[in-house]
Amino acid sequence: MKQDIPIIIKKNIPNLGEPGTITKARLGYVLNYLLPKGIVDIATPGKIKHINMLKQIQLNQLKDLENQAYKTKNHLEQIPKISIKKKVGDQKHIFGSVSEKDIINYIFNSTGEKLDKKQITIPIIKEVGIYTIDIKIIDNIHVKLKLQILPDNINI
Incomplete structure (x- = not known):
């Protein structure tokens, strides 16, 4: 049985x-x-x-x-672009690098949203220009933002 x-x-x-x-x-x-x-x-x-x-x-x-x-995605989409000033050498090459911390501080000052650096994917940035960064809020929710690197002597 x-x-x-x-x-x-x-x-x-x-x-x-x-x-x-x-x-x-x-x-x-x-x-x-x-x-x-x-x-x-x-x-x-x-x-x-x-x-x-x-x-x-x-x-x-x-x-x-x-x-x-x-809600976080909607707040982040309100940012038209992130502008960060960096010291520039010859041929528009920047000194140092753009870190996740710079972007996190900019977003926090703009929207009040706290992000973790693991959520941000930054391309390799070596010169002045506009780049696209990807912010992963949770597994299936992403936001793409424009990151503008400016020379230190230009006013935003």
Whole structure:
């Protein structure tokens, strides 16, 4: 007599599923292997309700994070371009480099948005000109902004 029982997976196991998944497995496999190793729990109505509540909380947090990311994107899109002055040598080559910190400070002073330097992708900048930078707010939300490098002796 083969009997399947509902289980809640606690650790990632091939052919069973991801942690937090509710599935069924053979009674002998569950009792003799999965339960003693702490890989699964027996799915009771209370545990299923608890898992569903945790999933709903995670979904709400993800929606809040996404809404905040869209607000940040709208604030950043209000900046027409970022202008940074650098000391210039012969043939419009700049001294030093443009760092993420320069851009973060400019954005914070303009919009009040705090960014992390890991969110900003800057091309290699060696001379005066206009460049495009990419700002990754969250995984699927990006903003492209214009970065203008000006000689130090020009007023913006």
